[in-house]
Amino acid sequence: MSREAESPTEGPGGPLVVGVDSSTQSTKALVVDVASGAILASGTAPHTVTGGAGRETDPEQWWDALGAALRACGPPAGRAAAISIAGQQHGLVTLDRAGRPVRPALLWNDVRSARRSEWLIGRLGGAEACAERIGSVPGPAFTVAKWAWLAEHEPEAVRATAAVRLPHDYLTERLTGRGTTDRGDASGTGWWAASTEAYDEEVLELVGLSPALLPEVIRPREAAGTLRAATGLPLARGILVAAGTGDNAAAALGLGLRPGDPPVLSLGTSGTAFAVSAHRPADPTGTVAGFADTCGDWLPLTCTLNCTLAVDRFAALLGRDREAVEAGGDVVVLPFLDGERTPHAPHASGLLYGLRHDTSPGQVLQAAYDGAVYSLLAALDRVTDGEPRDGVTAPAITHDGGVGSASPLLLIGGGARGTAWRDTVRRLSGRAVQVPDAREPVALGAAAQAAGLLTGEDPAAVARRWDTARGPVLAALPVDQAALDRLGSVLTDGDALFRRPDGDPSRRPGTQPAARASNRGSHR
Numbered sequence: 001m002s003r004e005a006e007s008p009t010e011g012p013g014g015p016l017v018v019g020v021d022s023s024t025q026s027t028k029a030l031v032v033d034v035a036s037g038a039i040l041a042s043g044t045a046p047h048t049v050t051g052g053a054g055r056e057t058d059p060e061q062w063w064d065a066l067g068a069a070l071r072a073c074g075p076p077a078g079r080a081a082a083i084s085i086a087g088q089q090h091g092l093v094t095l096d097r098a099g100r101p102v103r104p105a106l107l108w109n110d111v112r113s114a115r116r117s118e119w120l121i122g123r124l125g126g127a128e129a130c131a132e133r134i135g136s137v138p139g140p141a142f143t144v145a146k147w148a149w150l151a152e153h154e155p156e157a158v159r160a161t162a163a164v165r166l167p168h169d170y171l172t173e174r175l176t177g178r179g180t181t182d183r184g185d186a187s188g189t190g191w192w193a194a195s196t197e198a199y200d201e202e203v204l205e206l207v208g209l210s211p212a213l214l215p216e217v218i219r220p221r222e223a224a225g226t227l228r229a230a231t232g233l234p235l236a237r238g239i240l241v242a243a244g245t246g247d248n249a250a251a252a253l254g255l256g257l258r259p260g261d262p263p264v265l266s267l268g269t270s271g272t273a274f275a276v277s278a279h280r281p282a283d284p285t286g287t288v289a290g291f292a293d294t295c296g297d298w299l300p301l302t303c304t305l306n307c308t309l310a311v312d313r314f315a316a317l318l319g320r321d322r323e324a325v326e327a328g329g330d331v332v333v334l335p336f337l338d339g340e341r342t343p344h345a346p347h348a349s350g351l352l353y354g355l356r357h358d359t360s361p362g363q364v365l366q367a368a369y370d371g372a373v374y375s376l377l378a379a380l381d382r383v384t385d386g387e388p389r390d391g392v393t394a395p396a397i398t399h400d401g402g403v404g405s406a407s408p409l410l411l412i413g414g415g416a417r418g419t420a421w422r423d424t425v426r427r428l429s430g431r432a433v434q435v436p437d438a439r440e441p442v443a444l445g446a447a448a449q450a451a452g453l454l455t456g457e458d459p460a461a462v463a464r465r466w467d468t469a470r471g472p473v474l475a476a477l478p479v480d481q482a483a484l485d486r487l488g489s490v491l492t493d494g495d496a497l498f499r500r501p502d503g504d505p506s507r508r509p510g511t512q513p514a515a516r517a518s519n520r521g522s523h524r
Helices: 059-072 114-121 126-132 143-153 155-160 167-176 201-207 247-254 308-318 359-383 419-429 441-455 459-466 481-493
Strands: 016-022 026-033 039-046 079-087 092-095 163-165 180-182 216-219 223-226 241-243 264-267 271-275 290-292 298-304 333-334 351-355 409-412
Touching: 016 059, 016 167, 016 247, 016 441, 026 059, 026 441, 039 059, 039 459, 059 167, 059 308, 059 419, 079 247, 079 441, 092 155, 092 167, 114 143, 114 201, 143 155, 143 201, 163 167, 223 359, 241 441, 247 271, 247 290, 247 298, 247 441, 247 459, 264 351, 271 359, 298 359, 308 359, 333 359, 333 481, 359 419, 359 481, 409 419, 419 481, 441 459
Parallel strands: 016 079, 079 241, 180 216, 264 409
Antiparallel strands: 016 026, 026 039, 092 163, 223 241, 264 271, 271 298, 290 298, 333 351
């Protein structure tokens, strides 16, 4: 699909594109030169997330933030020939017949849906059957569990819903007027089956969701449409709008990842570990989500709910700068402040163990970093086709071809800019890390997707041409085996506490849920 835009679209080296990252707490827009990959302008605008029992945002905030971020880009945005939206995964957006939100969106990190996910896993024949069929075991983060929760607790909202969208779908539809999604983001819903690459009608029937309410899943490298008139955005009417995707798939695209490339650790509000694979994943333990990527391959991914935001909270409680860590001591912190998804413990809270009179605040803060990084590294070997292990806690970290292999880990996200984060990953993994100079891989991935529409190139090849993964490599550090052993021991011993469903008197500490799935998606 092509159409001439109504204003000039040439930059210094050729056409311009806009890549957008609509994340949990803000929206970022980049104007990128297609020929060189140079970022000519950028803009950012915040949005808010509710606290309390749930995590919600009014989708209108995303639209307003998109406009503000584009306006902050100035005149270059108006010269763009194409735009693509990447957004936080899993969020449930419910729209009425006029296209207005019925209620605030339920975000990826809202774990009120935990019991409904367990119910669904049971109805579908258990975790192994789910992994083979859907590609993932649909944990609380998945959109299908959120819809089931909404149907149980707010049936009036369900009755008022005429369309169900993901966050990036909502923004793309407001640009084009057409309800679309892509295979990458659809694969994180739980109602799109990786085995068939189509919506699963049995799953939809189980949760009472009509397929007529869902967007069309368009093919890789297909346009969602063109920008319609009267959007109020500082863009030229009629420019191409790409399919868009979820944030993790966009990050992989923005780094130009191919099957066999080193895995990525993304340190943001949540932490994720992922790689691109030519083989469809199906992890029955639920540790690895079998997501699709944007180009026709797959994106095995594991995610922790608590990453930079949780560690920053510890720094604030201790009254210290986030970099003011100190070595030494035997204290252990498991910073599960919002429940956790790797390991699967949606009702967990943070745990501080091993305090002594001589424990310093800096040692506690370092322990918070250790706890956040440990869960990601403990699942990394499964992401990279390592041997799955049984057990209810995160697997032990290995250094013989899994986490400890020779190639450097790519480190992205806000945490990748922090010395304490970098050093903690190196010390617990025994592995070198490479930190790309490009600071916005999600928005760059969206821009590469938009560029591919204009040039006919594979979008991942566009990102490689832009050399987006270029950056310094930091050497490995000796493995801190004592810290790994302490973390593994406390995680195992605290399992009964983590699995207690708060507020449910029928469940007691130590009671195991019906299923221990922990699939993740993103998010930052």
